[in-house]
Amino acid sequence: MQAVYTQLQTISRRASARSRRTAEPLTLVQHTLLNFIDGTPECRAIDIAGAMRLNRSTVSRQVGDLQAIGLIEVGAVTAEQTSRGQLLTLSKRGRELLDRSIRANHDELERRLSEWSDDEIDDLAAGLERFNADEERSPS
Amino acid sequence: MQAVYTQLQTISRRASARSRRTAEPLTLVQHTLLNFIDGTPECRAIDIAGAMRLNRSTVSRQVGDLQAIGLIEVGAVTAEQTSRGQLLTLSKRGRELLDRSIRANHDELERRLSEWSDDEIDDLAAGLERFNADEERSPS
DNA sequence: ACACCTGTGTTGCATTATGCAACACTATGA
DNA sequence: TCATAGTGTTGCATAATGCAACACAGGTGT
Numbered sequence: 001m002q003a004v005y006t007q008l009q010t011i012s013r014r015a016s017a018r019s020r021r022t023a024e025p026l027t028l029v030q031h032t033l034l035n036f037i038d039g040t041p042e043c044r045a046i047d048i049a050g051a052m053r054l055n056r057s058t059v060s061r062q063v064g065d066l067q068a069i070g071l072i073e074v075g076a077v078t079a080e081q082t083s084r085g086q087l088l089t090l091s092k093r094g095r096e097l098l099d100r101s102i103r104a105n106h107d108e109l110e111r112r113l114s115e116w117s118d119d120e121i122d123d124l125a126a127g128l129e130r131f132n133a134d135e136e137r138s139p140s
Numbered sequence: 141m142q143a144v145y146t147q148l149q150t151i152s153r154r155a156s157a158r159s160r161r162t163a164e165p166l167t168l169v170q171h172t173l174l175n176f177i178d179g180t181p182e183c184r185a186i187d188i189a190g191a192m193r194l195n196r197s198t199v200s201r202q203v204g205d206l207q208a209i210g211l212i213e214v215g216a217v218t219a220e221q222t223s224r225g226q227l228l229t230l231s232k233r234g235r236e237l238l239d240r241s242i243r244a245n246h247d248e249l250e251r252r253l254s255e256w257s258d259d260e261i262d263d264l265a266a267g268l269e270r271f272n273a274d275e276e277r278s279p280s
Numbered sequence: 281a282c283a284c285c286t287g288t289g290t291t292g293c294a295t296t297a298t299g300c301a302a303c304a305c306t307a308t309g310a
Numbered sequence: 311t312c313a314t315a316g317t318g319t320t321g322c323a324t325a326a327t328g329c330a331a332c333a334c335a336g337g338t339g340t
Binding site: 160161184185186196197199200201203204224225226 | 287288289290291298299
């Protein structure tokens with residue numbers, strides 16, 4: 001059981017080390033944000049903060065940067081219900097870079113998992129999903 | 141397969157978020173360092189840097205801090221072959237805190253995995269180990 | 281013996297991601 | 311209309327990190 005902890009720790013450590021050295025097309029943070037915005041309809045900054053357990057201010061700055069380099073649009077959309085907060089959407093360029101970044105990660109993963117069978121991959125994914133779901137129940 | 145990536149990303153993100161808010165008995169970084177030193181005979185700073193993919197300077201500072209608060213000893217041991225670098229060892233207090241920290245994580249994990257069978261846990265651990273082992277082959 | 285190279289650690293400086301607290305703005309409800 | 315709650319922004323501080331320059335110790339080659 002301790003093994004689970006150790007291995008996850010190693011994964012996290014290496015992931016951040018890698019993301020520090022390289023910047024694919026996108027920073028890890030940028031990738032994560034764009035991905036979240038893309039997958040969340042009516043996404044506002046505060047939603048990101050909640051989901052990623054970050055401070056509002058942090059998200060505000062990251063979002064500001066993404067907007068500054070033209071990867072997202074703030075307050076765009078039809079915004080029927082302008083109330084409460086500004087809606088975030090990917091710009092064309094944002095989508096483009098996100099896609100490229102996803103593809104890069106995909107390729108990288110594919111190399112790492114090249115010797116795995118589909119079932120083995122599914123099993124790992126299922127285990128990880130369950131692990132994360134468990135956390136959502138107990139706040140930790 | 142993309143699921144594996146997403147789930148791992150979530151795990152990493154949450155782990156760092158958690159470690160930011162809490163400081164068990166030890167910081168995540170401190171815990172990781174002490175744990176590595178503990179598990180590595182004749183451990184030198186440069187070994188840590190290599191294993192964790194960190195810069196020498198970063199390790200130097202972290203080690204300096206740990207020494208300053210009395211959790212490790214630098215250059216101690218019998219050091220038959222004093223050459224090349226200073227050997228790091230846990231101090232009594234270091235071991236104590238590391239043990240406590242390990243126990244805290246252990247408890248936390250136990251809560252999260254309380255509904256898992258031993259086999260399921262073993263499977264997950266095995267999958268993660270394999271995943272990490274794969275990375276060691278392809279540098280990434 | 282002396283000059284030189286290599287491996288290790290340290291330090292100055294910069295950067296990134298982050299949190300907290302104070303503030304600004306905007307609806308919404310009483 | 312005014313108070314309140316929800317969002318976002320900004321000033322300030324901190325932790326972890328990298329890079330480059332430097333310091334130092336041990337071997338090597340001549």
